[in-house]
Amino acid sequence: MMHSVLDQLPQIMGHRGACGHAPENTLSSIEMAATLGSKFIEIDVCVTKDNIAVIHHDTDVDRCTNGHGPVLLKTLEEIKLLDASIQFSPHFTGEKIPTLKEAILTIQKLGLGLNLELKPCKGWQIPTTERVAAELQEYLPENVPLLVSSFNIEALKKLGSLMPDVPLGYLTEAIPPDWERRLVEAGCASLHCEKDFVTKENVTAVKAAGYKFLVYTVNDPEMANRFLDWGVDSVITDFPDRLFAGLQHIK
Numbered sequence: 090m091m092h093s094v095l096d097q098l099p100q101i102m103g104h105r106g107a108c109g110h111a112p113e114n115t116l117s118s119i120e121m122a123a124t125l126g127s128k129f130i131e132i133d134v135c136v137t138k139d140n141i142a143v144i145h146h147d148t149d150v151d152r153c154t155n156g157h158g159p160v161l162l163k164t165l166e167e168i169k170l171l172d173a174s175i176q177f178s179p180h181f182t183g184e185k186i187p188t189l190k191e192a193i194l195t196i197q198k199l200g201l202g203l204n205l206e207l208k209p210c211k212g213w214q215i216p217t218t219e220r221v222a223a224e225l226q227e228y229l230p231e232n233v234p235l236l237v238s239s240f241n242i243e244a245l246k247k248l249g250s251l252m253p254d255v256p257l258g259y260l261t262e263a264i265p266p267d268w269e270r271r272l273v274e275a276g277c278a279s280l281h282c283e284k285d286f287v288t289k290e291n292v293t294a295v296k297a298a299g300y301k302f303l304v305y306t307v308n309d310p311e312m313a314n315r316f317l318d319w320g321v322d323s324v325i326t327d328f329p330d331r332l333f334a335g336l337q338h339i340k
């Protein structure tokens with residue numbers, strides 16, 4: 090089944106918001122992506138100890154904040170005490186890890202589409218997916234385009250069972266030989282591949298089988314042009330401004 094969201098995929102999608110210009114996965118990063126012209130953003134989601142969905146990439150908070158330890162072992166109140174600006178201090182000092190609800194409000198206000206990457210810790214795939222699905226059902230307005238992606242097949246299958254109308258994307262680094270079986274098993278409509286593993290042949294094969302093809306993380310305009318010429322639907326980038334400036338054929 091073809092989903093209309095998949096027909097609206099833009100050539101350029103901001104990665105973790107626009108994390109080349111603002112602290113990744115924060116509201117400032119989402120706002121930056123929109124300011125730089127992105128119509129769609131990719132952000133990562135996991136859950137806290139008290140089962141609130143928050144926008145964060147890593148299992149722990151160490152790399153991106155002034156705190157330590159796993160997100161899953163902290164309450165939202167504890168998460169909100171952390172400074173998530175450390176990659177871009179002092180300009181963004183005081184920036185917090187947003188909840189999914191806060192991110193959705195910002196995305197709606199800015200008129201963006203959302204590529205939400207499920208990032209459950211190992212062992213917490215099902216509870217994470219159940220909570221994220223419940224929050225999407227409660228908070229996401231119908232007019233916000235949504236694509237849910239994940240490296241984790243269990244999470245994708247669960248999301249598909251809870252929200253059958255939401256298009257799903259299978260994330261991988263290299264494209265496995267049995268990629269089509271995996272896409273079918275997980276109910277996915279798109280394949281999202283790491284840039285170093287993309288070849289013209291595999292783009293052609295995946296597209297010929299009727300799937301969308303997205304590539305992460307592309308920060309070089311020449312590379313983006315090459316992929317788009319091969320038929321890639323979207324490239325996910327830390328620097329939307331660089332890619333827009335260097336794009337040969339803007340759709």
Ligand code: G3P
Nearest residue numbers: 131133206238260305325
């Ligand atoms: O969704 C594309 C990309 O975000 C996947 O890798 O590690 O940046 O979440 P990562």
Ligand code: MG
Nearest residue numbers: 131132133206
């Ligand atoms: Mg991601």
